[in-house]
Amino acid sequence: MTLRLGDTAPDFEQDSSIGKLHFYEWAGEAWVVLFSHPADFTPVCTTELGLTAKLKPEFDRRNVKAIALSVDAASSHKAWIDDIEHTQHTVVGFPIIADEDRKVSALYDMIHPEASATATVRALFVIDPAKKVRLMITYPMSTGRNFDEVLRVIDALQLTDKYTVATPGNWKQGDDVIIPLSVQDPQVLAQKYPKGFTAERPYLRLTPQPGK
Template structure:
């Protein structure tokens, strides 16, 4: 049993707007570093294990939408604690069974160094499986969005595309997106911060804290 008075070995959780921890690792497309992706958006995903049904469905769905991510200048990268050879065998099996070539690198992380740095693996957990985590990292290497799913629930690829599109749009337009926003729909202006602004917005027929702007 761990001594409660001993210093904690847990890595603090990665937070939004933090610099994503850099790494260099072997992948199914050769050695890659996180810093290789500076200047582009990146979706970094962990999956619990190779040869599992939910992960397989996600990889097939992601591969089929790879061109949509590329159109957003966004790359994809996946990670699990399985070995490089297990990754290769699994991706080859996906190719045979579904006729789908996985076009993004899959990182091996048998020592759990990367998974632990990103909080994907609990340092005190007896199980090496990573959670189903997703990090959206911007061209400056900053973590802009984080989502966590249990091992039993697959991610929505359409939502990932919407999320990256929304982040890019809000950066460019300096505005926010309302619930369920998709590309081309109105954006939300920042709420008025002076009485004059508020009254001007109200006079223009819009609420002072719900003003819309065409995207």
């Protein structure tokens, strides 16, 4: 199965480090970061899951839940969590899906045969409360993910869902944003962007971030 942006994220029931998990019920009305890792007790994955655990306050502030996955068993996940917590000095407060039958990996196309016929690559999905896929990033097995970028994109998605704006390259919280080309009426411009805007070109109009 090939997922694309805007598709409905597949629902599933699967064992996990916290027991049987029904994905939609677990997600509730939150945003979700679902990410896979190649295997338990591996160094890059250990650092990634430790970093995710430390980011819990940032995820909470954005109404985001994290959930990891690999094709190892739940018993392996539980033993590995102990290692993660001791070596990364944190508490793993999110579940790890035990995808031994590769069911979820197939639903989300997480196994890329030319990279590995059995292990999942470093796939990451951001899923909104309506269960729509909003972001997909795939990293090679040898490269740890940049979770600062994941938070940055979630900020951008939540901002552009709330206001009629787009975000420029390298945008971060507090930076100016872009007025979409679909907004041309002067009265609408004045209503939506009361702080005004600067136009480098007719198609490139920057305005202060709304809500700041």
